[in-house]
Every structure is written in C-alpha cells, then in structure tokens.
Amino acid sequence: MTQREHFGSRAAVIMAMAGSAIGLGNIWRFPFIVGEYGGAAFILVYIICCFLLSLPIMLSETIIGRRTHQGTFGAMNALAPGTAWKWLGLLTVLSPLIILSYYSVVGGWSFAFLCKALALQFQPDNAESVTAMFGTFSSSTWWPLVCMMVFLFLTALIVYFGVNKGIERFSKVSIPVLFVLIVIIAIYSMTLPGAGEGVRYLVKPDFSKLTPDAYAAALGQSFFSLSLGVGTMLTYASYVRKDENILLSGTGTAFFDLLFAILAGFAVMPAVFAAGITPSSGPGLVFETLPFIFAKMGAGAQVISAVVSILFFLTILVAALSSSISMMEVGVAYLVEEKKQSRHNATIILFLITLVVGILCSLSFGVLSDVKLLGNTIFNFCDRLASNFLMTIGALLFSVFVGWKMDKAAVKDELTNGGKIKSSGKLFPIVYFLIKYVAPVTIAAIFIIGLLG
Ligand code: TRP
Numbered sequence: 001m002t003q004r005e006h007f008g009s010r011a012a013v014i015m016a017m018a019g020s021a022i023g024l025g026n027i028w029r030f031p032f033i034v035g036e037y038g039g040a041a042f043i044l045v046y047i048i049c050c051f052l053l054s055l056p057i058m059l060s061e062t063i064i065g066r067r068t069h070q071g072t073f074g075a076m077n078a079l080a081p082g083t084a085w086k087w088l089g090l091l092t093v094l095s096p097l098i099i100l101s102y103y104s105v106v107g108g109w110s111f112a113f114l115c116k117a118l119a120l121q122f123q124p125d126n127a128e129s130v131t132a133m134f135g136t137f138s139s140s141t142w143w144p145l146v147c148m149m150v151f152l153f154l155t156a157l158i159v160y161f162g163v164n165k166g167i168e169r170f171s172k173v174s175i176p177v178l179f180v181l182i183v184i185i186a187i188y189s190m191t192l193p194g195a196g197e198g199v200r201y202l203v204k205p206d207f208s209k210l211t212p213d214a215y216a217a218a219l220g221q222s223f224f225s226l227s228l229g230v231g232t233m234l235t236y237a238s239y240v241r242k243d244e245n246i247l248l249s250g251t252g253t254a255f256f257d258l259l260f261a262i263l264a265g266f267a268v269m270p271a272v273f274a275a276g277i278t279p280s281s282g283p284g285l286v287f288e289t290l291p292f293i294f295a296k297m298g299a300g301a302q303v304i305s306a307v308v309s310i311l312f313f314l315t316i317l318v319a320a321l322s323s324s325i326s327m328m329e330v331g332v333a334y335l336v337e338e339k340k341q342s343r344h345n346a347t348i349i350l351f352l353i354t355l356v357v358g359i360l361c362s363l364s365f366g367v368l369s370d371v372k373l374l375g376n377t378i379f380n381f382c383d384r385l386a387s388n389f390l391m392t393i394g395a396l397l398f399s400v401f402v403g404w405k406m407d408k409a410a411v412k413d414e415l416t417n418g419g420k421i422k423s424s425g426k427l428f429p430i431v432y433f434l435i436k437y438v439a440p441v442t443i444a445a446i447f448i449i450g451l452l453g
Contacts (some may be wrong), residue, residue, distance in 0.1 A: 004069060005163035006241050012168045013240050013329065014252045016326075018231055019171030021257040022178060023323030024106050025225040027316050028263045028286050031268040033221050035279030035420040039201045043265070045210065046218045047258065053442055055254050056221040057395045058233055061245045063414045065237030072231035072331030075238065080405060088255025088397050091332045096453040097388040099230065099348070101357035102382040103327065104155070107320040108148030108362070109287060112137060114313035116291070122309050124302070127295040134287040140365040149355065150363050151317075154219040155324040156351040159332055161342060163239050167325055174181030174322045175256075181315040186267040188308045189274075191298060198273030202265050214449045219443065220387050225257055225327060229394035230386070235330045247415055247424045247431065267312075288317070328354070358381070389449065396443050403436030411435075 007013045032442035034042055068075040074091035116122070122130055138144055158166045167231075190199060223229050240246065270287060272279050275293045294309035328350055364371065366380035373381040402411055411432065416424040424431075 005239055006237050007168055008164060010244060010249065012234075013244055013249045014171060014256070015171040015175045016167055016239075017233065017236055017249060017253040018175050018260075019167075019322035020227045020236060020326030021225060021253055021323070022260045023319045024103065024110075024316065025098060025224075025323070026257065026261040027264045027268075027319055028106060029224065030221065031265055031272075032280070032282055032285040033217055034202075034265055034269070035272075035285065036282070037077055037211070037214040037217055038206055039279070039367040040203055041205035041207045041210050041263070042214055042218060043189070043202065043376065044205060045214060046222060047220045049215075049222045050226070050254055050258055052434065053219060053439050054226050054228060055250065056431070056439040057223070057228045057399055057443075058226055058250045058254060059247065059415070059431060060435055060439075061228065061231070061234040062240070062400040063402055063406075063411055064246075065411070066240045066242070066246055067414045068365040069238050071238060071337050072237050073334050074162055074337050075234060077219045079404055080401075085401065085405070086448055088394070088401070089231075091390070092234070092394055093331055095332040095386060095394060096228035096232055097354055098357070098382050098390070099153075099386045100152075100324055100354045102361040102386075103320070103324055104148050104152045104354060104358045105144065105362045105365075105379060107151035107155075107317070108146075109134075109138065110313055110316040110320055111430060112143060112153055113287060113291070114310065114317055117294075117309040117313050120306055122291045122295040122306070124295055127292060130291040131288045132226075133291060134284055136289075139369070141363065143364055144362045144365070145314070145359060146225050150359050151320070151324070151354055154321055155282075155328055156347045158321065158325045159328045159350075160343065160347040163329075167329065170325065171322050174318045176205070176320075178315055178319055179260065179263075180312050182263045182267055185308060185312055185315065186263055186356065187269075188304070189267050189271040192271055192274035192293075194274040194276070195270035196273075198270030198279075199266070201273065202269055205362075212449075215240070216446050219446050220392070221249070223391045225261060226254060227323065229391035229396075229398070230327075231330050231394070232326045234398070235255060236326060237331050240331070243417060245417070245424065247421070247427065248411050258429075286289050296450050302342065302404040320437040331445065383426035390444060396440055396447070399435050399439045403432070 007016060013262045068078040070078055072092040073089035075081045085248050159168050225234055269279060272289055275296060277289050281389060288441055294305050297305045331350045332346045333341060335341040335349060336343055359377040361382055369377055371378060376384055415428060419425060
C-alpha cells in the first residue's frame with residue numbers, strides 16, 4: 001500500500017480546514033440569513049452556537065478522523081467493526097456529493113459574475129438592468145451549465161493533485177489572500193455614502209426580531225459554514241499527523257471561519273443599506289444587490305468600483321473552490337481506500353456523478369423549474385435535504401459516537417496526544433461534557449422542534 005498523505009505543518013492543517021469552512025456559506029449565505037433574522041441579535045446567537053454546539057461536533061469529527069487515519073467509512077469500520085455505525089460512514093460518503101452538486105451551481109454563478117465584472121458589465125448607465133441580470137442568467141440553459149462545469153472541473157483538478165500538492169498548496173495561498181480581499185471590500189463598502197445604517201444593523205442587537213426558528217437557522221448556518229455533519233472535517237483530520245494539537249486546530253478553524261463571516265457581513269450589509277435595499281432579500285443578495293451597487297457607485301469612481309467588483313467575485317470563487325475540494329475529497333478517500341481505485345479514477349468518477357446531479361440542480365432554475373420533489377425545486381430539495389436533515393443527523397450521530405460509543409480514555413488520549421498536551425488535558429472535562437451532553441441534547445431538541453414546526 002502506498003504511504004498515506006499528511007498535511008505538512010500546523011499552518012497547513014488550519015489553512016486546509018479553514019479553506020473548507022470558509023466558502024459560499026460565509027459570503028453568500030451568512031449575510032442573507034443575518035438579513036432574514038434581523039441582524040446583530042442573530043449574530044450573537046450564531047456565535048454562541050458556533051462555540052457551544054458546532055465546535056464540539058468539529059472536535060468529534062477530528063477525533064474520529066485523526067484516531068483512525070481513514071476516510072469516513074473506513075473510520076467507522078475501524079472503531080466500531082460489524083455494527084450499524086457503518087451506515088453513518090456510508091451516509092457521510094453520499095451527503096457531501098449532494099452538497100457538492102448544488103454548491104457547484106452557485107460556484108458556477110460566481111465564475112460567471114467574475115467574467116461579467118471583468119467584461120465591465122456593471123456600469124452606471126445600466127444600473128437598473130443589472131439586478132435583472134441574475135434572474136435572466138440563472139434561468140437560462142447553457143451558460144450556467146458551462147460555468148458549473150468549469151467550477152467542477154477546477155475542483156476535480158485540485159483534488160486530483162492530492163492532499164499536499166493540491167489541497168494544501170491551494171489553501172495555503174487562498175486563505176490569506178481571501179482575508180486581505182474581504183478586508184479591502186469591507187473598507188470600500190463601509191465608506192460608501194449611507195453605509196452607516198448597515199454597520200448599525202450589524203452591531204446593534206434588536207432582540208424582538210429573534211423568532212424561535214432563528215435558533216434552528218443559526219445552528220444550521222453554523223454547521224454549514226464549518227462543513228460539519230457530513231464527514232468533511234473527519235476526512236481532513238485523517239490527514240493530520242499524530243503530533244498535531246487538534247483542539248487548537250479545531251478552535252482556530254472555528255475562529256477564522258467566524259471572523260470571515262463577520263467580515264463578509266461588513267462587506268455586504270453596509271453596501272446593501274447604502275443602495276437603499278432591504279437586507280432580507282434572500283439568496284439573490286450578493287448576485288443581484290451587489291452588482292447593482294457596483295454599477296450605481298461607479299458613477300463617480302468607475303475604476304475603483306470596477307476593481308472592487310472583480311475582487312469581490314474573485315473572492316467568492318476562490319472561497320467556493322477551497323470548500324468544494326473538501327467535499328470531493330470525502331468521496332475520493334472512500335473510493336481510493338475502500339474500492340482500491342487510483343486517485344485519478346476516483347476523481348473522474350466523482351466529477352461525473354456530481355456533474356449529472358449538478359446539471360439537474362442548475363436546470364431547476366430554468367427549464368426544469370416545474371419539476372418538484374416534495375414541493376421543492378431540485379436545487380432547493382438538495383439544499384433542504386442536506387442542511388435541514390443530513391447535516392443535522394450526521395452531526396448528532398458523530399457526537400453520540402464520540403461521547404457514548406468510544407472509550408472515554410481513547411477520546412482523551414486523542415485530544416491530548418497521549419497526555420502530552422497539558423492544556424488540552426485541563427480543558428478535557430469541559431470539552432467532553434459538551435460533546436457528550438450539551439451538543440447532542442440541544443441539537444436533537446432543535447431538530448425535533450424544527451420537524452414539528
Ligand atoms: N463550509 C463551506 C462554506 O461555508 C461549505 C462546505 C464545505 C460544506 N464542506 C461542507 C457544507 C460539508 C456542508 C458540509 O461554504
């Protein structure tokens with residue numbers, strides 16, 4: 001058997017994990033969810049969810065992955081051979097593919113809008129028509145398909161190069177670059193006339209807007225943003241060396257992801273308010289509202305506005321790629337380890353499978369918009385299935401597995417590297433309590449309330 005790859009350094013581990021976490025979830029999904037649930041108060045709930053509920057899940061996945069140095073299926077078989085836990089292993093091979101299929105559609109849109117920005121299509125004289133651009137584009141047949149294919153192809157290409165030469169190398173460059181870009185865009189956005197209102201929206205909590213379903217939305221968003229519940233973090237952790245501090249890498253990843261989401265909020269919301277648009281305008285927020293703003297603001301400062309629009313869509317594209325590679329890697333690990341395929345073949349197989357489902361998702365904005373699965377378009381069905389169901393069930397089961405099935409001593413051994421990391425040893429009782437009781441009970445409660453409501 002060939003030697004299994006490992007991430008080269010601690011920085012590489014955090015960059016790759018943060019690369020998976022930071023993506024469309026932060027730039028595209030976070031701002032509009034914050035908009036829907038009323039701003040600062042929701043952000044507070046979100047932060048609490050991240051550290052009290054999502055971080056324990058992240059650690060559960062990392063513990064399983066690093067303990068076994070195998071992908072999801074192999075890991076479950078290694079730790080609980082011959083039990084029904086293998087189904088969790090199998091489920092988590094399939095779920096990331098469903099997510100990747102619809103994620104690639106949005107990845108394709110970012111690629112398309114980057115091209116539009118480069119072609120200087122967001123101009124003051126067509127400010128009114130740019131908002132319609134997104135609807136026309138996403139409901140057409142060919143361009144969204146071509147762009148999605150480009151996106152999936154780039155994903156497969158990076159994955160094909162492997163953990164060190166592909167994933168690690170890409171993430172080590174992209175994550176620092178993304179932080180620089182988002183800060184530039186946030187500064188631009190906050191200096192637009194009328195932006196102050198948007199900043200206030202993000203920092204002044206209004207608790208009256210916190211409806212009961214805001215809690216479920218916060219939890220779902222933080223699972224999505226941290227790539228949890230479907231074995232992505234487990235698979236990445238299986239490439240982490242035995243001497244790394246996984247408590248530190250997990251917490252670091254959660255911290256960077258949160259920081260990026262908040263920066264993205266400051267990049268998007270002030271601009272939205274500056275343009276006089278209501279913040280709750282849904283998924284179109286970054287593809288309809290922002291081009292409009294770039295176009296409108298271009299009146300006085302055409303060059304700056306054009307540059308920022310290019311940087312903005314470049315940021316989205318790169319962030320999306322560093323996440324999509326992590327979804328594909330889960331399936332690749334499975335095919336390589338369990339089905340003895342070469343990495344080359346595994347990548348092609350997964351590219352083709354996601355391409356087929358992705359095409360259906362993309363067309364569901366146009367010619368297939370009348371095809372409904374349980375009342376949803378194909379795209380929405382995949383999103384709902386993954387975010388409201390698969391990820392929550394997966395997250396719940398991972399924490400139950402580590403808290404109740406695994407030996408406590410083994411969990412402690414993994415988290416403290418056999419007792420060598422003293423600080424992790426001191427924090428262990430708290431972390432274990434969160435994994436064993438707080439996370440599963442709260443997640444189950446929110447899930448059941450969601451099902452009933
Ligand atoms: N976390 C990524 C984002 O914020 C998306 C992502 C990558 C993901 N891997 C995942 C979401 C696994 C759910 C499950 O865009």
